[in-house]
Amino acid sequence: MAIILFKNRTVRPLTGNFAVSEAMRQINPDVVAAYPITPQTEIMQIFSSFVSNGYVDSELITAESEHSALSACVGAAVSGARAMTATAGPGLALMWEILGIASGMRAPMVLQLVNRALSAPINIHCDHSDAMGARDQGWIQVFAEDAQEAYDHLIQSVKVAEKVYLPVMSCMDGFIVSHAIDRVSLLADEEVREFVGEYKYPYSMLSKTVTHGAIAMTDSYFEFKHQQRLAMDEVKKAVEEVSKEYKELLESQGNLKDWEIEKRVLKFVEPYKIEDAEIVLVAMGSAAGTIKYVIDKLREEGKKVGLLKIKIFRPFPYEEVSKYLENAKILGILDRAETFGGKGGPLLSEIITALYLKGIHKPIRNFIYGLGGRDFNINHVKEVINTLERTLKGENTPFLSYINLRKDYLDTLQK
């Protein structure tokens, strides 16, 4: 692969993987530790060529497993290094034990997750089972719709992590975003380096007065956990501060359109044509883009349809969500992960909680889609909206449906 060094602001045709590799190069982290796994492998391949070409000062640690890769990042982070890693699906599953250690030790770091299904059966394609399995491990979780957002989220995540001393998992959809070439607008190297700034971690274990990773029994473990909850409560303020600064940076050259800036700035939610919408879909990741396309088409037919895209899943923005969903007549919640035995997907539970907290009760339907990379296209969005329309007219529709199951499979169920 030919590595071209971009230094100035430029618009390039890049895959999601290439875009986040560029972000990593511009951030120039002190330590990057990783183990390759499809569809993340390309990120480390590109980044390692940056290392070997001397484009970054990073210490690249090629670990023997994801468990070790994240362990190395924890050690680096609590030594005061700016640490990063990247993984996907089963790789994140193998990191499981260390995920809680990273957040429990309040080790700020950024993990680029390229969302991939979990085995079995073995599957390399996209769904959100990996991230959702890790949702309660104390990490901030950010979801990108496209390569541009993945690039911008990664840069902003570094600052958020360092403000609240929590690790951030920045997610993009495997293959759909990671391997598709799209138009990506890059900042200049200098701008990114100035934005992330010099990193000063005040609790380095290399100093003589700090203990990390100590034992905490019944007398104190509980207080540590309470501290983690309090830290999560601080994330909102940190995101606001970081995104304000990033917005100023994007505005500084005056060549970006307002909508581009709004889209690139880190936020908890992104409402789309929601003000007067009677039917509102809620989704995360690349599906949100496909939904926007369909909304534009249906709006031309006079249908009042809107979308609430969730960009930050942890901590979950209950207040904002209930505010935006308050006026809808019916909601369709789209989950790219299962909770087998639960009432519906993980996003559904959070939305119901958000509404309950404000005493809002309204019709809601849950749609499981795209597991293992199953296509979710225009027709499927229309099918979801059609189900919601029929529900509004009083027709009985199932609370939970799987979208785009194979017809031959459905036929066997009928027999």
Add this chain to the structure above:
Amino acid sequence: MIEIRWHGRGGQGAVTASKILSSAVIAEGSYSQSNPDYGAERSGAPLKTYNRVSKKPLTLHCMVTNPNIVIVIDPTLLDEVDILEGTDENAILIINTSMTPKEIREKYNIQGRKIYTLNATNIALEEIKRPATNIPMLGALVRVLYELEGIPKLETVEQEVIDTFGQKLSKEILEGNLRALKRGYSEIISE
């Protein structure tokens, strides 16, 4: 927005040509996506790859199921895969073959749709000295796209070919590719 589906075989460069197309469109300030159908890339096996080209921002992140243009870079695929899948009668077909559009229409009993042909294998053998049909077919596609959407210009695509291959190929082979691109652009046959 124009949606394109390429049919080729693993190793024939359909994915590379699709990337060059997106790069050229983006270089002109418009919007494009290039998305291969991952899963079973084996040398010689039939594969599909996709493009979207638009003057407006693209937000679709799904497979191209109803392409406006289907481009077939290997003529042996015509007997093996359903190249019309998901197309309506307004679709455009660009096929690498020594046959004329009329002959293709009759042989495969194609209703509606606009058929273009190009003897890309011949051009590739003459200019590149091997059957690298992706670049002459890209030339043909650029001609059709430019007439439809006004993007991208042939010169922009030439530059992208230079940027993609410049460091990998000898000067002679690179120039052969550029000649093949231009011949594809000018020798495409319509009905």
